[in-house]
Amino acid sequence: MKNITYKCIECNKEIQTKDVVYLCPDCSKNYIPGMPLKGILLVELDYEFIRNRYSKTFDIKLFNPIDLKYFPNIKVGHTPFYKSEQLSNYFGFDNIFVKNDTLNPSGSLKDRASYLVVAEANRLGIDEIVTASTGNAASALACICAADGKKATIMVPENAPEAKLIQILQFGAQLIKVKGTYDDAFKVSLEYSNKKNVLNRNTAYHPFTIEGKKTVGLEIVVQNFNHVPDVILIPVGDGVILSGVYKAFLDLKKSGITNKMPRLVAVQAEKSSAIHNFVVSGVFEKYSNPDTLADSISVSVPSAALLAYRAIKETNGFSLTVTDDEILQAQLLLSQTAGLFVEPSSATVVAALNKLKNSELINPKEQIVLLLTGSGLKDLKSATKLLKFPEKSIQSINDLI
Numbered sequence: 001m002k003n004i005t006y007k008c009i010e011c012n013k014e015i016q017t018k019d020v021v022y023l024c025p026d027c028s029k030n031y032i033p034g035m036p037l038k039g040i041l042l043v044e045l046d047y048e049f050i051r052n053r054y055s056k057t058f059d060i061k062l063f064n065p066i067d068l069k070y071f072p073n074i075k076v077g078h079t080p081f082y083k084s085e086q087l088s089n090y091f092g093f094d095n096i097f098v099k100n101d102t103l104n105p106s107g108s109l110k111d112r113a114s115y116l117v118v119a120e121a122n123r124l125g126i127d128e129i130v131t132a133s134t135g136n137a138a139s140a141l142a143c144i145c146a147a148d149g150k151k152a153t154i155m156v157p158e159n160a161p162e163a164k165l166i167q168i169l170q171f172g173a174q175l176i177k178v179k180g181t182y183d184d185a186f187k188v189s190l191e192y193s194n195k196k197n198v199l200n201r202n203t204a205y206h207p208f209t210i211e212g213k214k215t216v217g218l219e220i221v222v223q224n225f226n227h228v229p230d231v232i233l234i235p236v237g238d239g240v241i242l243s244g245v246y247k248a249f250l251d252l253k254k255s256g257i258t259n260k261m262p263r264l265v266a267v268q269a270e271k272s273s274a275i276h277n278f279v280v281s282g283v284f285e286k287y288s289n290p291d292t293l294a295d296s297i298s299v300s301v302p303s304a305a306l307l308a309y310r311a312i313k314e315t316n317g318f319s320l321t322v323t324d325d326e327i328l329q330a331q332l333l334l335s336q337t338a339g340l341f342v343e344p345s346s347a348t349v350v351a352a353l354n355k356l357k358n359s360e361l362i363n364p365k366e367q368i369v370l371l372l373t374g375s376g377l378k379d380l381k382s383a384t385k386l387l388k389f390p391e392k393s394i395q396s397i398n399d400l401i
């Protein structure tokens with residue numbers, strides 16, 4: 001049995017429990033609908049134990065909060081990490097690397113969080129997990145639950161686009177439509193998990209969503225021969241992926257493995273930029289009516305705004321925004337130069353390179369990692385916007401001229 005505690009990011013209260021825990025019981029009382037979550041918990045590992053096991057290199061498994069025996073039998077993570085010569089040349093940087101997390105079982109980085117939450121359900125002996133989501137978190141939960149013989153229940157707002165529901169149904173999850181917006185679906189999912197013996201996987205609400213996503217940061221260091229890159233560009237909606245990457249480097253620091261933190265750069269869509277505005281102004285305001293085709297980062301009230309803000313400031317990172325047009329161009333460029341087809345949210349980090357190439361913010365010699373979070377096959381409608389389909393058919397090659 002692993003020895004972990006949970007620590008509140010706001011009041012620093014430490015909680016030691018073997019039971020289900022979501023938010024800090026004190027701080028979460030101050031939660032106001034329409035504002036980010038209060039009292040998010042981070043897992044504190046036995047860093048002394050990790051330090052003693054460490055010699056020259058480390059095993060990511062050391063950083064698991066629970067025993068390996070609980071994990072579902074499906075391969076998640078361990079995705080490719082390599083230098084993109086094409087993007088480096090194209091943008092005029094020396095060292096652009098990609099971490100291709102589109103190659104997870106359901107096609108997105110969200111599988112990392114679901115993988116750990118399903119393992120936690122196994123530890124607790126719970127056989128159903130619920131989440132409120134319309135997108136990749138739901139597909140990821142449905143997928144990993146299917147591989148583990150668990151019931152997944154997904155609460156979606158009534159106007160959720162049909163294309164986003166296909167994977168959920170394909171993986172056999174129970175799909176429930178909730179009247180109203182995402183906030184309403186979130187609320188009903190909490191009622192559901194409070195009343196029944198069901199675990200809740202809502203993003204940032206369950207501390208293991210952050211903890212699961214941190215594995216991408218740990219893998220980058222291992223695959224980079226134990227070097228910490230200089231900069232990581234991350235597409236940001238709720239801010240949980242960015243917080244997870246930050247947690248990876250906090251863990252490495254606390255274990256005495258490295259003190260270097262990469263600068264974490266949040267890339268948002270111009271018309272869904274709550275975290276960017278927070279970073280720039282220092283004051284949080286929700287983004288009313290977000291409007292971007294990058295639906296995975298279209299968020300009005302980012303649940304992990306506070307933690308993401310802290311991660312960006314503490315690592316000397318920064319944030320920027322890109323327009324939908326820039327996103328679509330970058331998506332096509334990435335496909336046609338590097339052979340990588342990502343969804344619009346992930347293409348934001350490529351669009352960001354365009355803005356950064358002549359700026360003071362990044363030295364062209366630095367090692368820059370692009371986090372590619374989701375597959376382009378999830379959203380074919382967006383991709384087709386810039387494609388030109390052939391108009392007529394030919395009978396022989398003579399018709400080509």
Ligand SMILES: *Cc1c(COP(=O)(O)O)cnc(C)c1O
Nearest residue numbers: 136236237238239240241373374
């Ligand atoms: C969820 C998601 C993001 C954004 O992650 P947040 O934790 O919401 O900031 C980016 N890309 C993809 C593909 C996603 O599914």
Ligand SMILES: [Zn+2]
Nearest residue numbers: 008011024027
């Ligand atoms: Zn607290």
